[in-house]
Amino acid sequence: MLWREDRPMRIALLGCGTVGGGVYEFVQERTDMEIAYVLSRRPRPDLNCPVTSDFSRIVSDPTVDTAIEVMGGRQPAYEYMCAALRAGKNVVTANKQLMSERYGELVQLARENHVALRCSAAVGGGIRWLTNLESTLDMEPVLRVSGIMNGTTNYILDTMTTSGLKFEDALRQAQALGYAEVDPTEDLNGADARRKLVISTNVAFGCVVQEPEVTTFGIAGVRACDIGAARKMHRVVKLMASARLLDSGDVACYLEPAMMPQGMHEAAVPENFNLISITGMHIGKQSFYGQGAGRFPTAYNVMQDCLDIRNGLTRFYTDKLRPARVDNSSIMRPYYVRVNGMDRWLQTRIDKMLDCGIITTPVAVSEIHAWARERKLTETGGFLASLR
Amino acid sequence: MLWREDRPMRIALLGCGTVGGGVYEFVQERTDMEIAYVLSRRPRPDLNCPVTSDFSRIVSDPTVDTAIEVMGGRQPAYEYMCAALRAGKNVVTANKQLMSERYGELVQLARENHVALRCSAAVGGGIRWLTNLESTLDMEPVLRVSGIMNGTTNYILDTMTTSGLKFEDALRQAQALGYAEVDPTEDLNGADARRKLVISTNVAFGCVVQEPEVTTFGIAGVRACDIGAARKMHRVVKLMASARLLDSGDVACYLEPAMMPQGMHEAAVPENFNLISITGMHIGKQSFYGQGAGRFPTAYNVMQDCLDIRNGLTRFYTDKLRPARVDNSSIMRPYYVRVNGMDRWLQTRIDKMLDCGIITTPVAVSEIHAWARERKLTETGGFLASLR
Numbered sequence: 214m215l216w217r218e219d220r221p222m223r224i225a226l227l228g229c230g231t232v233g234g235g236v237y238e239f240v241q242e243r244t245d246m247e248i249a250y251v252l253s254r255r256p257r258p259d260l261n262c263p264v265t266s267d268f269s270r271i272v273s274d275p276t277v278d279t280a281i282e283v284m285g286g287r288q289p290a291y292e293y294m295c296a297a298l299r300a301g302k303n304v305v306t307a308n309k310q311l312m313s314e315r316y317g318e319l320v321q322l323a324r325e326n327h328v329a330l331r332c333s334a335a336v337g338g339g340i341r342w343l344t345n346l347e348s349t350l351d352m353e354p355v356l357r358v359s360g361i362m363n364g365t366t367n368y369i370l371d372t373m374t375t376s377g378l379k380f381e382d383a384l385r386q387a388q389a390l391g392y393a394e395v396d397p398t399e400d401l402n403g404a405d406a407r408r409k410l411v412i413s414t415n416v417a418f419g420c421v422v423q424e425p426e427v428t429t430f431g432i433a434g435v436r437a438c439d440i441g442a443a444r445k446m447h448r449v450v451k452l453m454a455s456a457r458l459l460d461s462g463d464v465a466c467y468l469e470p471a472m473m474p475q476g477m478h479e480a481a482v483p484e485n486f487n488l489i490s491i492t493g494m495h496i497g498k499q500s501f502y503g504q505g506a507g508r509f510p511t512a513y514n515v516m517q518d519c520l521d522i523r524n525g526l527t528r529f530y531t532d533k534l535r536p537a538r539v540d541n542s543s544i545m546r547p548y549y550v551r552v553n554g555m556d557r558w559l560q561t562r563i564d565k566m567l568d569c570g571i572i573t574t575p576v577a578v579s580e581i582h583a584w585a586r587e588r589k590l591t592e593t594g595g596f597l598a599s600l601r
Numbered sequence: 602m603l604w605r606e607d608r609p610m611r612i613a614l615l616g617c618g619t620v621g622g623g624v625y626e627f628v629q630e631r632t633d634m635e636i637a638y639v640l641s642r643r644p645r646p647d648l649n650c651p652v653t654s655d656f657s658r659i660v661s662d663p664t665v666d667t668a669i670e671v672m673g674g675r676q677p678a679y680e681y682m683c684a685a686l687r688a689g690k691n692v693v694t695a696n697k698q699l700m701s702e703r704y705g706e707l708v709q710l711a712r713e714n715h716v717a718l719r720c721s722a723a724v725g726g727g728i729r730w731l732t733n734l735e736s737t738l739d740m741e742p743v744l745r746v747s748g749i750m751n752g753t754t755n756y757i758l759d760t761m762t763t764s765g766l767k768f769e770d771a772l773r774q775a776q777a778l779g780y781a782e783v784d785p786t787e788d789l790n791g792a793d794a795r796r797k798l799v800i801s802t803n804v805a806f807g808c809v810v811q812e813p814e815v816t817t818f819g820i821a822g823v824r825a826c827d828i829g830a831a832r833k834m835h836r837v838v839k840l841m842a843s844a845r846l847l848d849s850g851d852v853a854c855y856l857e858p859a860m861m862p863q864g865m866h867e868a869a870v871p872e873n874f875n876l877i878s879i880t881g882m883h884i885g886k887q888s889f890y891g892q893g894a895g896r897f898p899t900a901y902n903v904m905q906d907c908l909d910i911r912n913g914l915t916r917f918y919t920d921k922l923r924p925a926r927v928d929n930s931s932i933m934r935p936y937y938v939r940v941n942g943m944d945r946w947l948q949t950r951i952d953k954m955l956d957c958g959i960i961t962t963p964v965a966v967s968e969i970h971a972w973a974r975e976r977k978l979t980e981t982g983g984f985l986a987s988l989r
Binding site: 239476478483497499501504 | 727728733736739740863865866869870871878881885886887888889892897898901905908912
């Protein structure tokens with residue numbers, strides 16, 4: 214639904230927790246937007262606006278033009294988003310899980326109903342990454358997407374690197390600072406960053422890849438000796454998301470720890486910051502750096518999406534929904550591997566022995582990830598990282 | 602003039618050299634834009650569009666909605682831009698010199714004529730810096746702007762740092778690669794970066810500062826021993842542009858070499874790349890990285906400006922034109938200084954002697970820049986850099 218110039222944008226805020234509360238605060242300071250409803254199961258006497266637990270009231274109110282979904286999780290967020298889109302309301306969401314798992318379906322639904330669907334806050338927190346990607350696509354094809362898309366793991370790796378903390382202590386510190394959740398599993402195993410990578414890949418290449426096809430290796434197994442091994446090679450361990458369009462039309466798309474040369478841009482990303490890059494045909498490499506999470510950065514990006522809608526935007530970042538296969542067999546790199554007990558596969562791929570771990574000859578991403586899964590590398594206390 | 606939906610955007614290309622030629626090529630590949638005229642003093646049989654040396658023909662053609670000024674220099678570019686704005690045509694320019702020197706006047710003229718004036722390519726080459734800054738300003742005040750805004754000097758400093766070349770050899774290499782002009786004076790003395798800093802400062806803080814007030818120290822005097830001194834302190838020399846809004850409403854705004862800690866983001870900027878950052882109240886630090894110059898990156902940014910206009914944009918990045926004074930007296934930092942012959946002023950500010958140069962106690966930017974000017978530091982073979 215297009216917002217009408219003569220009145221403020223009327224927003225239904227679905228969820229008013231950390232991010233939603235930030236959005237609420239931002240909107241209070243503006244005259245061009247107002248919160249028509251907050252959807253909340255419990256009473257919210259602290260809020261100066263109508264609060265309801267009845268979503269049907271919101272979706273049937275024709276004065277609401279935009280729904281902001283910041284409840285997170287699959288249900289009922291999915292149901293509400295679909296209903297809002299079908300009712301002709303714009304949807305702004307920070308829900309990376311839904312946008313990754315239900316990408317094609319949601320984009321299609323927005324398109325059919327001629328409304329805007331925006332999810333800038335779902336990838337890169339406060340970084341205007343998806344909108345910058347969208348602008349680049351107006352001009353030319355994008356060849357590559359890569360970057361550091363998870364602030365929690367970057368904080369842990371950075372703290373281990375700069376302060377020499379053990380993994381457990383770095384994790385505890387991240388939790389104490391609110392950078393890691395009480396259950397940090399989805400950050401550590403890469404599931405969170407993978408969602409952001411899937412959304413970025415889909416937008417960048419106008420395709421739809423299936424999340425489970427995106428090979429992922431996390432940092433739950435990283436130890437001080439791995440950080441030390443990287444340092445001896447003048448490198449820094451980072452959790453890197455990578456995607457590339459292949460000549461076949463398929464995409465290479467994977468998430469893994471990487472040892473980046475110290476002078477490289479990515480190596481210098483501190484604390485819980487994110488850095489995401491695109492390579493365009495003529496423009497070369499462009500990078501975007503900022504807070505990857507947090508109340509106000511995320512709320513900021515949600516608000517910017519609303520402003521874009523207020524300025525007349527009525528679409529998703531792309532309308533291309535070509536199904537694409539993930540194929541990581543053509544990307545070859547040497548890897549650092551630390552494993553309890555050698556095996557035949559690894560034996561034949563040793564290029565160099567280190568004090569702690571080995572460096573392999575160049576191996577395909579698909580091959581070493583398959584090996585690591587089969588070996589249960591993380592669970593048995595091992596680690597790997599590609600050398601970039 | 603608003604572009605009408607039913608026909609392509611009709612562009613007058615004022616100048617068709619390096620950048621203009623890139624724009625010409627980009628437009629040839631599109632159906633939503635066309636080159637109505639190329640303004641050229643000499644015949645251009647290579648171009649597949651009307652070529653004229655008569656600007657009055659362009660400005661009086663009501664079918665032309667947008668003029669792209671990529672001739673550079675002061676005159677006749679200034680005259681043409683004003684005439685185009687007065688004739689109700691949108692103007693897209695890459696001319697940092699004019700946008701810096703005539704900022705208030707040109708923005709005012711665009712405003713009066715209700716047309717768009719855009720100059721994204723004037724700052725940061727291919728980086729969508731000014732538009733990202735504009736988006737941030739839609740949300741909240743910006744507190745700081747800083748960054749590496751000149752690719753030529755970054756190439757020279759990076760080459761001296763990573764390959765150990767002497768200044769003269771690094772400069773020659775930059776010239777051979779087309780990264781430095783035959784006469785590199787305005788890159789080396791900071792004049793080029795200062796223009797970009799002035800434009801960024803004005804947009805960021807909604808003000809108008811006078812270019813000559815922006816204290817500038819360049820890198821013409823940098824020698825291998827300075828790079829070496831930085832390395833011993835685990836630092837890297839970069840030419841940094843900095844601006845900050847002061848409580849008084851004045852701005853601190855200056856350009857100088859800085860020794861950045863090795864782990865910092867800015868220290869990792871390679872070759873002729875640029876990195877520009879803003880700090881917003883809630884969003885924190887955001888950085889934008891990309892090609893700072895070159896045919897296609899610059900043409901890309903010009904094209905993106907045209908696309909924004911095609912999407913309905915009819916303004917400059919800000920409409921605030923508050924005159925502001927530059928005051929660099931409150932920014933205090935230690936400096937690295939290498940000078941031929943000590944003097945009384947410097948003597949009283951020594952904190953530490955190095956093999957090559959000294960480190961001062963914290964000194965105000967305004968004070969040390971005034972001293973360097975008086976001492977003719979660069980001309981007498983000296984150098985300075987703040988420690989960040």
